[in-house]
Amino acid sequence: MGQDDESSGNPPAPESVVAATARRSRSRQARLAALLLLLVVIVAATVRVVVATGPPTWDELRERAGLTNRDRLVIGVKDDQPGVAQKLENGAFEGFDIEIAYMIAEDLGFDAPEVTLLAIESEDRARRQARDASGSFVTVDLVVASYSITEQRQGQGVVFSFPYLETEQSVVTLASDSRKVASLRDLDRAKVCTLGTSTSERRLRDAGASPIGRNRISECIQALYDRQVDAVTTDAAILAGFVGPRPPGELPPAVKLRGRQELQHWDIGEEAAEKWGVNTGPNPAMRDLVNLSLQQSAEGPDGYRWKAAFDRYLASEQQYSNLQQVAVGRQPEPEEKVEVRQWPWERWALPSPSRPRSGAPTVAREPSRRNRRSSGC
Incomplete structure (x- = not known):
């Protein structure tokens, strides 16, 4: 009769059960809190390591390239190359290179109204010097001007992007000329005009021709x-624009040619490919941003932008160039991979790391009827 409930084998009082349950709950909460704290420490340490040793973000690349506080991007382009880059009477530019320039600018964070295009001469492409509206020389941010990537130019300090077009050297003559041109050797002792800073002069001398250099391809065609x-x-993609007729209803070019005659476009069997690149200047971050844009165009969901520009301006000229291929109808594969740092939630929300400002797919910009055509090398 005098024994307590525990010694008598009776169940513990309800308050004892509650106390034990509370102790177990507090223990679980403590363990969970410790686990969460450990996870936070691990994540924080991982983030610090990734930030310290991993690739930069797109925003960091823009800051390193000096674009963060910029409201305008200046690009040097050709103005006398139909189909590639040509200036029209109303001052607008059009052509394949122009579309590529706008595509890259968009991926760098600049809308079309924030882009200034300046005509640049062939000899000034390496220095990135173009004349502005006042006639003064200014340094452009990028050069997108049918600029062939060569070891010699790279050795002289020109920094090129990945190639964005592949074409080859070709020849045009007057259609009334009875001369057949199957190789440069068929131009032995002939007077052959080419761009003074192009990759064609040496090949002409080796073939026995007399090269005549000009600074503008339109001057060669006029000659x-x-x-x-x-x-x-020069490059086939440049010459093709002078071979075919201008589509009806288009605005005339600003660069006038007199006494136009029918031309014959010749495939001279050159094995060496001419690959065009963007002169990005010496800033590595600017080069990476441009390469990232071209990488996304070649491999990402926005590849139709390159194809739309090619089909409109270059593929449409193929019918007038006989067996000479104007250019390869696919974008060259990037030579390496540009990496930018993105967290998983950014990859889900932003499918194109090169343009984090835009969550929605870009709609292909329909080139206006104001603009069309151009050439370079």
Whole structure:
């Protein structure tokens, strides 16, 4: 009768059960809190390691490239190359290179109204010097001007992006000329005009031709119309724009040619490919941003932008160039991979790391009827 409930084998009082349950609950909460704290420490340490040793973000690349507080991007382009880059009477530019320039600018964070295009001469492309509206030389941010990537130019300090177009050297003559041109050797002792800073001059000398250099390809074509030279040679993508007729209803070009005559486009069997790149200047971050844009165009969901520009301006000229291929109809594969740092939630929300400002897919910009055509090398 005098024994307590525990010694008598009776169940513990309800308050004892509650106390034991509370102790177990507090223990679980403590363990959970400790686990969460450990996870936070691990994540924080991982973030610090990734930030310290991993690739930069897109925003960091823009800051390193000096674009963060910029409201305008200046790009040097050609103005006398139909189909590639041509200036029209109303001051607008059009052509394949122009579309590529706007595509890259968009991926760098600049809308079309924030882009200034300046005509640049071939000899000034390496220095990135173009004349502005006042006639003064200014340094452009990028050069997108049918600029062939060569070891010599790279050795002289030109920093190129990944290639964005592959074409080859070709020749045009007057259609009335009975000369058949199957190789540069068929131009032995002929007067052949080409761009003075192009990759074509050495090949002409090796073939026995007499090269005549000009700073603008339109000057070479005019010399051919005037029969001052026998032929013109440069990249096929440039020459093709002078071979076919201008589509009806288009605005005339600002660079005028006199006495236009029908031309014959010749495939001279050159094995060496001419790959065009963007002169990005010496800033590595600017080069990486441009390469990232071209990488996304080649491999990402926005690849139709390159194809739309190619089909409109270059593929449409193929019918007038006979067997000479104007250019390869696919974007060259990037030579390496540009990496930018993105967290998983950014990858889910932002499918294109090169343009984090835009969550929605870009709608292809329909080139206006104001603009069309151009050339370079």
